[in-house]
Amino acid sequence: MRQSRGGGANIVEIILAVILPPLAVFLHDGIGTSFWINIILTLLFWIPGIIHALLVVTDTI
Structure with missing residues (x-):
């Protein structure tokens, strides 16, 4: 269930995207x-997992 956030990611999701990327994507x-x-990107390469999580959390993709 997604909540209306006014179009932006909250700071907790952005911090989680750097520390635990799959958790940030799951929460979003x-x-x-x-x-x-x-999950696959994070397990294999970590940095692409962070980039992907940031893109998802900020609604870029």
């Missing part, structure tokens, strides 16, 4: 395609 979108893609 729930378990879906973006979550599983982020």
Whole structure:
């Protein structure tokens, strides 16, 4: 269940995107395609997982 945030990501999600990228994506979108893609990126390469999480959390993708 997504809450209306006024179009921006909150600071907690951005911090989580850097520390625990899959958790940030899960809190933002729930378990879906973006979550599983982020799990794979984080497990394999970490930095792409962070980049992907930041893009998801800021609603860029």
